Amino acid sequence: MPEPIRISLAAARVNAKLTQEEVAKKMKIGKRTIINWEKGMVMPSFADINMLSDIYGIPIDNIFLPEKST
Numbered sequence: 001m002p003e004p005i006r007i008s009l010a011a012a013r014v015n016a017k018l019t020q021e022e023v024a025k026k027m028k029i030g031k032r033t034i035i036n037w038e039k040g041m042v043m044p045s046f047a048d049i050n051m052l053s054d055i056y057g058i059p060i061d062n063i064f065l066p067e068k069s070t
Contacts (some may be wrong), residue, residue, distance in 0.1 A: 006064035010038040012056040026055055040065070 007015065013023055013034075020034040027034075027048070036042040043065060044052065053060045 005062060007058065007062055008038070008064050009034075009044075009052065012052070012058055012063060013038070016056045018055070023052075023055060027051055 013020065018026075020038070021031050024031040024034050033042070037044050037048075049060055049063060049065075053063060056063075
């Protein structure tokens with residue numbers, strides 16, 4: 001079975017035609033949290049990843065999470 005195509009959180013959001021603010025509203029969180037996730041400064045929880053998967057319409061396996069930057 002082929003490896004799933006990985007897509008970054010930012011690319012998945014853009015592909016879903018959503019702004020950071022729209023995603024934040026859907027998740028009832030601050031826009032800064034979305035920004036930090038996309039930059040790899042903070043890692044989303046499994047529950048948040050699951051919600052992002054639903055919002056973006058892609059399987060969790062396809063979401064690429066960057067290494068947390070230091």
